[in-house]
Amino acid sequence: MKSIRMKRSRQSRNMYAYILIAPGLLLLTLIMIYPLVRGAISSFFTQQAASNHFDEFVGIRYYKELLRDPIFQTSFGNSIRYTVIVVAAQYVIGLAIALLLNQDFRGRGIYRSLILIPWVVPGVSAAMTWKWMFDSQNGIINQILMKLGLITQNVDWLGSQSSALYAVMVTSVWKAIPFVAIVLLATLQQVDQGLYAAVKIDGGSAFHEFRYITLPGIKKISITTILLETIWTFNQFDLVFTMTKGGPANRSMIVPVYTYLTSFSFFKTNKAAAIGVISLLIVSIPAILYIYYNNKEDE
Amino acid sequence: MTKKRKMVLKNSFVYFAITVITVAMLFPFLWMISTSLKESVEMFSADPTFLPKQSSLQNYLTLFKEYNFLTYFKNSLIVSTCTTVVALLFATFLAYGISRFKFRGNAAISSLLILTQMFPLPLIILTIYITFVKLGLYDSRAGLVIAYCTFALPFCTMMLKSYFDGLPIELEESAAIDGCSPFGTIFRIVIPLAAPSIVAMGLFAFILSWQELMMSMTLIHTGSLRTMPVAITMMVGVRNIMWGPLMAASVVVSVPVVIVFIYFQKYLIGGMTMGAVKG
Numbered sequence: 001m002k003s004i005r006m007k008r009s010r011q012s013r014n015m016y017a018y019i020l021i022a023p024g025l026l027l028l029t030l031i032m033i034y035p036l037v038r039g040a041i042s043s044f045f046t047q048q049a050a051s052n053h054f055d056e057f058v059g060i061r062y063y064k065e066l067l068r069d070p071i072f073q074t075s076f077g078n079s080i081r082y083t084v085i086v087v088a089a090q091y092v093i094g095l096a097i098a099l100l101l102n103q104d105f106r107g108r109g110i111y112r113s114l115i116l117i118p119w120v121v122p123g124v125s126a127a128m129t130w131k132w133m134f135d136s137q138n139g140i141i142n143q144i145l146m147k148l149g150l151i152t153q154n155v156d157w158l159g160s161q162s163s164a165l166y167a168v169m170v171t172s173v174w175k176a177i178p179f180v181a182i183v184l185l186a187t188l189q190q191v192d193q194g195l196y197a198a199v200k201i202d203g204g205s206a207f208h209e210f211r212y213i214t215l216p217g218i219k220k221i222s223i224t225t226i227l228l229e230t231i232w233t234f235n236q237f238d239l240v241f242t243m244t245k246g247g248p249a250n251r252s253m254i255v256p257v258y259t260y261l262t263s264f265s266f267f268k269t270n271k272a273a274a275i276g277v278i279s280l281l282i283v284s285i286p287a288i289l290y291i292y293y294n295n296k297e298d299e
Numbered sequence: 300m301t302k303k304r305k306m307v308l309k310n311s312f313v314y315f316a317i318t319v320i321t322v323a324m325l326f327p328f329l330w331m332i333s334t335s336l337k338e339s340v341e342m343f344s345a346d347p348t349f350l351p352k353q354s355s356l357q358n359y360l361t362l363f364k365e366y367n368f369l370t371y372f373k374n375s376l377i378v379s380t381c382t383t384v385v386a387l388l389f390a391t392f393l394a395y396g397i398s399r400f401k402f403r404g405n406a407a408i409s410s411l412l413i414l415t416q417m418f419p420l421p422l423i424i425l426t427i428y429i430t431f432v433k434l435g436l437y438d439s440r441a442g443l444v445i446a447y448c449t450f451a452l453p454f455c456t457m458m459l460k461s462y463f464d465g466l467p468i469e470l471e472e473s474a475a476i477d478g479c480s481p482f483g484t485i486f487r488i489v490i491p492l493a494a495p496s497i498v499a500m501g502l503f504a505f506i507l508s509w510q511e512l513m514m515s516m517t518l519i520h521t522g523s524l525r526t527m528p529v530a531i532t533m534m535v536g537v538r539n540i541m542w543g544p545l546m547a548a549s550v551v552v553s554v555p556v557v558i559v560f561i562y563f564q565k566y567l568i569g570g571m572t573m574g575a576v577k578g
Contacts, residue, residue, distance in 0.1 A: 016481050017400035024393030024452065025408070031449050032415050035426035042425070052433055097320060103313045113561055114321050116568075117328050120560040122510030124528040125549035128535075129331040132542050138343045140330060174327065182568060231417045238512050242532055259421035264517060269425055276422025287417045291410055 040280070043273035062274035072275065075246070075253040078165055082172075082254055083234045089173045091226055094180025099214070101181065102188045112182070119178035123238035130171040131243050134158050164244050164252040171239050176229060183225050184218055191217040220293065227290040231283055255279050328553070335359070335546040342543055358543035362551070366544060370523055371530040372551065378440050378515075378526060379508040382447040386504045387497060389448070390455035395485060397456070398463035399471075409460070415453045423449060424517055431518060438520045446514045451504040458503070462496040463489070499566035506556050527552050 043062055045054035066072045101112055118126070133140050136156035145151045157167040195213045204212075237256040240246060246253035246261065255275065263272035329349075334342060336354040341347075362368045397408055427446055428437070436442030466489070474484045490497065512528040519525055525533075531548050534541065560567055 013400065014402055017396050017402050020392045020396030020400075021408070024389040024396075024456065027389055027445075027448060028411075028415065028452060031427065031445060032418065032423060032453075035423040035430070036418055038426045039422045052429055097317075100313055100317045100320070105310060105313055105317075111317050111321055113564060115324055116560065116564065117557055118324055120506075120557050121328055121553045122528065122556060124510060124512055124531050125331065125553040126327070128531060128545055128549050129327050132334065132546060133327060133330060135542075138347075138542075140347060143345070143347060174324070177324070186568075235417070235419055237420065238510075238528075241512070256419060256421055259419065260424075260513065263421065263425055269429075273422060273425055276419050276425070279419040280422060283417050283419060287414060290417075291413060294413070 036280075039273045040277050042270050043277050045270060047270055062271045063278075065271060066274060066278070071250050071253060071258060074250050075255050075258040078251075078253055079234060079255040082165065082169060083230055086169050086172045086176070086233050087226060087229045089169075090176040090180050090229065091222070093173070094177045095184055095218075095222075097177065097181040098184035098188055101185050112185070115181060116178045118175050119182075121175070123175070124242055126171060126175050127239050127242035130167070130174075131158060134167050158244055159248055161248055161251040164248060168240050168243050168252060171243065172233065172236065175239075176233070180225060180229065183221060187218050187221045188214065224290060224293050227286045227293065230286045231290070234279070234283055234286075328557075331546050331549050331553070334542065335550045337543070339543055358547040359551075361541075362544045362547045366530070366534065366548070367522075368527070368530065368548060368551065371525050371527045374440065374524055375509055375526040375528075375552075378443050378447070379505045381440070381444045382451050382508040383501045383504045385444060386448055386451035386455050387501050390452055390459055390500070391490065391493075391497065392485075393452075394456045394459035395463055395489060398460045399468070409457075412453045412457050412460075416450070416457075420449075420513055424514060427514075428517055437518060438524065440519075440524060443515060443518050443526075446518055447508045447511060449514075450507055450511075454507070455500045455504055458500050459493070459496065462493060466492060495566055499563065502559060502563055502567060506559070509556060510552065 042054065044057060044059060046056045046058055047054050097115060101108060101115070121129075134157040136142065136154050136159060139157075141157065142151065142154045146154075155163070157163050191213065196209055199209050199213060235256055236254075237260065240252060240254050240257050241260070244252045246257050256279070259272050259275040259279065262268050262275060333349060333351055335358050336356070337351040338353060338355050338357060341352060397405060424446075427449075431437040431442050431446070436445065470488055470492070471484050474488050475481070479487060510528055511526075512532065515526045516529045516532070519529065527548070531545070531552065534545050534548065
């Protein structure tokens with residue numbers, strides 16, 4: 001008798017749980033799962049632009065086409081370079097700032113708030129501001145470098161093939177540093193202060209402190225932050241799209257921007273879907289690692 | 300004495316370093332504001348000063364009069380507010396369901412939520428675009444709100460779930476014993492308790508929608524429905540860029556977000572680090 005009642009109550013509890021999660025899950029399925037799956041499938045078919053029907057199954061034709069597409073190859077190489085350099089730079093600078101902010105000094109809270117600002121500034125505003133600062137005629141960067149005697153004539157940072165991608169990288173690093181710094185700072189503040197005292201008593205140097213206490217203390221959070229930033233940076237669209245649109249001559253083209261342009265400027269939806277699938281495969285490597293480390297941390 | 304001197308030396312190094320870094324980090328933001336207040340003669344001077352010699356609101360007047368920016372501001376406000384409300388409504392129930400009930404597929408949903416944050420958006424938007432055209436949601440603010448749930452809903456759900464995980468379940472149990480219905484428990488106990496957290500997540504959803512570019516650019520066609528980020532990218536002409544109004548527009552988009560963030564940073568930083576660490 002008792003067991004039946006318990007079973008029934010568990011059933012009604014489950015029922016209640018499903019009622020709670022159903023609407024959210026349904027919405028997620030409609031706007032994320034379905035578009036993802038359908039998008040992936042469409043990369044194997046031909047289709048009229050903006051039509052809802054697939055015409056013909058063509059297997060991996062679009063993937064083969066991409067192998068021969070020089071712009072795709074450029075954008076792929078650029079994306080890897082962009083991601084690696086930006087993530088590395090923002091981690092190193094972010095860590096340095098976190099270590100400074102972890103010192104005990106007056107006004108620390110104010111500095112912390114102010115340092116956050118670049119992260120909060122919307123991508124489009126940040127992109128436009130840096131575009132203005134990099135401007136070849138009246139940009140402040142050229143004016144400062146000129147005053148310092150580092151350049152003798154104006155440089156067209158965003159308009160020249162060799163520097164455009166790096167100029168966007170500067171913007172991207174600038175914008176992401178605060179996130180890394182604040183997340184690392186939060187973890188640094190949880191490191192047991194007694195450990196530092198112990199190193200001091202044993203006559204250890206500041207380097208020993210950093211090497212044997214600080215670094216192990218922030219190892220896990222560093223891995224998850226770097227993985228997360230890798231995913232975000234690889235998928236980043238706003239900065240390159242706003243600052244250069246991949247130009248000049250595709251030299252700053254990255255995969256997300258090329259996917260978008262392929263679909264909505266060149267109207268090759270299925271080819272764009274194929275690029276999307278490739279991006280998904282690339283991003284899934286750090287994504288799976290992230291989930292792995294994240295679950296490991298909970299144990 | 301030497302020890303004290305060492306401390307002073309170390310302290311002044313820390314101050315010096317952090318001040319230099321902060322100034323460098325803030326410079327672009329301040330330069331944006333400063334440029335927006337300059338008149339064009341001064342803006343293009345070969346010898347620029349950090350503070351405008353003669354501040355004027357001319358660029359802002361141009362922005363709102365000639366570029367129709369009030370309409371875009373209003374659109375951004377409507378879309379972001381609606382996204383926040385819709386996302387929070389769905390996210391609160393979803394997060395509570397995942398946090399409090401152990402059912403089959405529970406862990407899978409949590410992982411799925413994290414994974415959706417990593418999907419390449421251009422791949423998703425292809426289908427959303429085609430589907431929305433078919434459903435009549437293309438070129439409407441309602442459609443944009445639904446599309447914005449792609450990032451706002453998983454994000455809010457993840458954050459709220461980890462918050463609910465930390466709430467003691469005893470209060471809800473005693474409410475149930477006192478005869479409070481399950482939904483009554485949510486509205487009378489859980490939501491009031493979680494209110495600060497829910498507000499913080501709402502602010503995040505708002506900020507993310509406020510600055511979104513790609514979907515807005517794709518799903519809105521009519522000029523009068525355009526949101527601010529798209530309007531800004533469209534201010535860049537082929538040859539001439541009107542830097543003054545453009546910087547004024549950048550300020551209009553940034554400043555509300557910056558103020559909100561600084562003001563509520565206690566809640567937001569908690570959510571920001573929690574999201575990165577716990578997922």
